[in-house]
Amino acid sequence: MRSLRTILAAAVAGALILALAACGSSSSSGSSSSSSASSSGAIPAGVQTPTDESLTGGKKGGTLNVEQNEDYEHLDPGQSYFSLDYDITDATQRSLYSYKPNTFSQATPDMAEGEPTISDDNKLITIKIRKGVHFSPPVNREVTAADEVYALDRIANPNVANPYYLGYLESVEGMKAAKGGPVAGVKATDKYTLQIKLTEPQAGIVVASLVLPFSAPVPEEYAKKFDAKKPSEYVNYMVATGPYMLKADSSGKILGTGYQPGKSATLIRNPNWNASTDFRPAYLDQINIAIGGDANVIGRQVLEGSHMVQTDTPASPVLKLAFQQHRSQLQISPGSGSRYIAINNSNGPFTNVNLRKAFWAATDREALDKLRGGKLVTDIQTHFLWTGIPGFEEAGGYPGPKVDYNEHPQGDMAVAEKYLKLAGYPSGKYTGSETLQVVGDSSPPANNVAEATNETLKTLGFKTKLNLVEHTVMYSKYCGVVSEKIDVCPNVGWVADFGDPQAVLDVPFNGELIVKNGTNSNWGLVNHPKINAAMKAASKVVGEKARGEAWAKIDRELVEEAVVVPYEWGKQPNIESKDVAGVGQLWNTGTWDLSYTSLK
Amino acid sequence: MSVSAAEIFPGGTGGLDVIEASEEIAARSPLQLFSLDIRKDRIAMVSLAFVVFLVIVAFAAPLIVKLLGLPGPYVQNLNLTDEFGSPLGPSGAHPFGVDQLGEDVMARVIYGTRVSLEVGVVGTAIASVIGVSFGIVAGFYRGWVDTLLSRTVDVVLSIPVLLLGLGIGAACAVRGCLGGTISPGTSVIIFLIALVNWTYIFRIVRGLVLSLREREFVDASRALGASNARIMFREILPNLVAPVIVYATLLIPLNILLEASLSFLGVGVRPPTASWGQMIAAATPIFNTAWWYMAFPGIALLLTVLAFNLLGDGLRDALNPRTAR
Numbered sequence: 001m002r003s004l005r006t007i008l009a010a011a012v013a014g015a016l017i018l019a020l021a022a023c024g025s026s027s028s029s030g031s032s033s034s035s036s037a038s039s040s041g042a043i044p045a046g047v048q049t050p051t052d053e054s055l056t057g058g059k060k061g062g063t064l065n066v067e068q069n070e071d072y073e074h075l076d077p078g079q080s081y082f083s084l085d086y087d088i089t090d091a092t093q094r095s096l097y098s099y100k101p102n103t104f105s106q107a108t109p110d111m112a113e114g115e116p117t118i119s120d121d122n123k124l125i126t127i128k129i130r131k132g133v134h135f136s137p138p139v140n141r142e143v144t145a146a147d148e149v150y151a152l153d154r155i156a157n158p159n160v161a162n163p164y165y166l167g168y169l170e171s172v173e174g175m176k177a178a179k180g181g182p183v184a185g186v187k188a189t190d191k192y193t194l195q196i197k198l199t200e201p202q203a204g205i206v207v208a209s210l211v212l213p214f215s216a217p218v219p220e221e222y223a224k225k226f227d228a229k230k231p232s233e234y235v236n237y238m239v240a241t242g243p244y245m246l247k248a249d250s251s252g253k254i255l256g257t258g259y260q261p262g263k264s265a266t267l268i269r270n271p272n273w274n275a276s277t278d279f280r281p282a283y284l285d286q287i288n289i290a291i292g293g294d295a296n297v298i299g300r301q302v303l304e305g306s307h308m309v310q311t312d313t314p315a316s317p318v319l320k321l322a323f324q325q326h327r328s329q330l331q332i333s334p335g336s337g338s339r340y341i342a343i344n345n346s347n348g349p350f351t352n353v354n355l356r357k358a359f360w361a362a363t364d365r366e367a368l369d370k371l372r373g374g375k376l377v378t379d380i381q382t383h384f385l386w387t388g389i390p391g392f393e394e395a396g397g398y399p400g401p402k403v404d405y406n407e408h409p410q411g412d413m414a415v416a417e418k419y420l421k422l423a424g425y426p427s428g429k430y431t432g433s434e435t436l437q438v439v440g441d442s443s444p445p446a447n448n449v450a451e452a453t454n455e456t457l458k459t460l461g462f463k464t465k466l467n468l469v470e471h472t473v474m475y476s477k478y479c480g481v482v483s484e485k486i487d488v489c490p491n492v493g494w495v496a497d498f499g500d501p502q503a504v505l506d507v508p509f510n511g512e513l514i515v516k517n518g519t520n521s522n523w524g525l526v527n528h529p530k531i532n533a534a535m536k537a538a539s540k541v542v543g544e545k546a547r548g549e550a551w552a553k554i555d556r557e558l559v560e561e562a563v564v565v566p567y568e569w570g571k572q573p574n575i576e577s578k579d580v581a582g583v584g585q586l587w588n589t590g591t592w593d594l595s596y597t598s599l600k
Numbered sequence: 601m602s603v604s605a606a607e608i609f610p611g612g613t614g615g616l617d618v619i620e621a622s623e624e625i626a627a628r629s630p631l632q633l634f635s636l637d638i639r640k641d642r643i644a645m646v647s648l649a650f651v652v653f654l655v656i657v658a659f660a661a662p663l664i665v666k667l668l669g670l671p672g673p674y675v676q677n678l679n680l681t682d683e684f685g686s687p688l689g690p691s692g693a694h695p696f697g698v699d700q701l702g703e704d705v706m707a708r709v710i711y712g713t714r715v716s717l718e719v720g721v722v723g724t725a726i727a728s729v730i731g732v733s734f735g736i737v738a739g740f741y742r743g744w745v746d747t748l749l750s751r752t753v754d755v756v757l758s759i760p761v762l763l764l765g766l767g768i769g770a771a772c773a774v775r776g777c778l779g780g781t782i783s784p785g786t787s788v789i790i791f792l793i794a795l796v797n798w799t800y801i802f803r804i805v806r807g808l809v810l811s812l813r814e815r816e817f818v819d820a821s822r823a824l825g826a827s828n829a830r831i832m833f834r835e836i837l838p839n840l841v842a843p844v845i846v847y848a849t850l851l852i853p854l855n856i857l858l859e860a861s862l863s864f865l866g867v868g869v870r871p872p873t874a875s876w877g878q879m880i881a882a883a884t885p886i887f888n889t890a891w892w893y894m895a896f897p898g899i900a901l902l903l904t905v906l907a908f909n910l911l912g913d914g915l916r917d918a919l920n921p922r923t924a925r
Binding site for chain 2: 296315316317319320323364367370371372373374375376437439442444445447448451452454455466467468469470473477478484486
């Protein structure tokens with residue numbers, strides 16, 4: 001029998017929807033009264049950026065509360081590669097070289113005492129280790145070159161399973177065959193001297209990669225027993241060389257004390273850290289990190305609370321709120337990677353370069369950037385190297401190479417038709433019968449980019465099947481699997497591991513590095529022999545300027561081949577509470593640098 | 601003291617007329633009784649009118665969108681978003697506002713009706729046919745047939761349908777499963793609905809048939825030499841129509857909600873097809889700044905489910921006087 005309950009329940013539900021709707025209402029005009037963020041890399045007035053932030057004079061002491069939606073992936077310096085992990089490794093570990101917050105290409109000697117000495121044949125690297133740096137408790141002793149040797153040995157240990165070391169260290173003698181034991185080419189010639197011998201003249205890329213956390217020293221006598229476990233348990237007991245350490249119990253155990261997965265992490269000062277050996281000011285006494293929570297809620301708490309920063313990317317409504325009402329609490333870090341539409345260069349219709357150019361020409365890159373948050377957090381991508389990376393200007397700077405399919409970021413159907421005709425489709429529309437597999441990320445805003453891309457393909461005449469799957473599934477099961485032969489992946493992107501052009505272009509676009517059995521990061525299956533050969537030659541070039549020029553030339557060739565459709569150079573937004581003097585960094589994705597941030 | 605008829609019936613002789621007229625009792629068929637009852641139920645009639653309206657909207661969606669001067673549901677226009685990519689709210693040109701791609705929300709809500717009704721009605725119809733067929737057979741034959749079918753129902757009822765949907769979505773997302781036969785979309789949702797819901801109808805029908813098969817009209821039919829098939833489908837089945845209609849009407853809104861849930865979880869209807877559940881999911885992260893994107897598909901879903909529920913209640917009351925208020 002029907003009762004009034006159904007009606008009442010429905011009425012209450014309806015009222016709730018409307019009430020909630022009303023409480024979240026904003027101006028429907030949508031056109032912000034605030035000034036628009038300018039394009040071409042400029043940061044809007046009133047918004048901070050790492051290049052103009054003071055690195056000195058911060059107030060000492062106090063506790064900072066960090067809020068983040070995401071958890072860490074790998075905190076072991078031998079494993080970490082996720083940008084969020086770097087927030088911890090930067091503050092707790094000292095790599096041989098490091099980036100200060102205001103630079104992305106000028107590395108500063110950190111555990112190294114000075115610049116490396118490189119032999120004339122580019123096959124021998126000698127690095128002097130800084131004296132007077134000590135490990136945190138329970139190890140407590142001084143760091144020596146032997147600790148650097150063990151750090152480099154262990155990344156080849158299958159139990160540590162560093163996923164990318166061969167990409168940069170393959171030329172180190174014995175590294176490719178190493179399984180955790182001593183690597184023949186890595187030696188301590190005396191207490192403070194590290195020597196790295198190469199089989200190929202690739203000193204440039206090897207030295208550049210020594211900014212990564214894997215070059216932070218690890219004490220063998222302490223870590224070896226943890227590294228013998230599969231997987232290594234060193235992460236639960238690791239010691240620090242930086243100004244901070246993860247809180248540990250009396251046995252040195254971090255798990256459950258200083259780090260609770262999915263919940264929290266606590267950084268306290270390293271009692272053995274000696275400020276005179278380090279360039280980091282390390283103002284704060286303690287950093288409490290809360291993990292999880294709704295990104296919308298976190299962002300609002302940070303903007304309206306005190307002593308807080310958010311270390312992952314704020315949600316889009318929060319960003320809008322920050323820009324319109326809390327602009328002084330917003331910081332934008334340019335050069336935080338690129339996003340592009342990967343198109344299959346090795347299979348299907350896009351093996352035809354003219355079809356790739358037609359797709360590039362038709363894509364409304366301005367619209368795609370708007371879907372990702374607009375000009376405040378994006379710049380229209382016109383080629384592949386981004387600002388801060390050597391070779392960016394030589395490759396065309398912000399305007400990019402002057403080719404007709406790159407001229408109009410709003411998309412140009414006339415140019416697209418021209419290339420479709422050149423590809424053998426006289427009507428100016430694609431008339432092939434196959435259905436393109438388009439695989440995108442199901443989470444916003446990526447899903448919207450995928451839908452917009454799918455619409456562009458349809459406009460060009462392609463038949464498509466759009467599938468949206470989880471972000472990790474997109475990479476691990478489809479776009480990163482060669483045998484899947486996905487035609488279009490609209491949501492892939494790249495963040496350089498360090499400020500070297502090879503770190504930007506080599507893995508995603510070098511056909512020699514396509515991983516046929518495993519997770520492949522050349523998502524467009526770009527494999528052009530001429531470009532592969534040019535990359536091999538450029539990898540041997542030494543010196544920032546020379547390397548920049550060599551890789552800029554490759555960048556222009558990638559544009560000539562229209563290997564993918566680039567649309568976004570990212571700018572990382574960071575937010576802080578009013579009473580926090582946050583210092584952002586430029587390297588990697590560009591989040592807050594906890595070793596420079598202080599309270600007001 | 602004597603009194604006149606006018607004193608007994610102050611309204612005059614009309615009262616006597618009523619008594620006389622009521623003495624001529626007209627025979628009414630069950631259908632006529634049902635028709636009279638349902639017409640008296642104003643809420644059910646309003647709900648029926650809304651359901652009819654929904655059916656018209658679903659069938660005539662392109663025409664309605666055109667008449668209202670709205671862009672098509674898949675027309676993207678990012679000029680209708682602000683500099684942060686946030687969609688613009690309701691306006692004269694877009695009464696329900698637009699979404700992040702600049703697509704007209706009203707047009708998508710109108711087209712979303714198609715998906716909801718298709719899934720709700722088709723899924724329920726398939727479930728009803730299966731449930732009624734097996735229910736009659738199980739109730740009529742009893743014994744091992746009943747045991748086999750009833751245990752099968754128990755097994756099917758233990759399948760967690762949402763998890764199954766999520767599993768299909770994850771495993772069959774791009775290439776499909778079984779050579780592409782199974783891939784996420786409307787057909788899989790209808791399959792899931794039929795898979796789960798026939799069991800409820802089976803149980804109701806089986807119970808009724810166990811009772812009906814002992815009634816005199818079945819004995820009479822058997823005495824006249826009717827076959828089992830004839831008894832089941834010509835004698836018993838007509839007696840099941842009313843409860844099955846009522847239950848099916850109540851299942852439709854549940855199935856619409858199931859479609860919305862699966863689409864919300866990303867394993868239902870594939871984009872760019874408009875679905876209310878999918879729209880609500882897409883609106884969730886920007887709810888604070890674009891309420892209209894969640895509110896209008898949410899209201900459409902709410903009203904549709906409510907209308908079917910109230911109509912189902914009305915049908916039940918009209919078809920079964922014992923449950924009437």
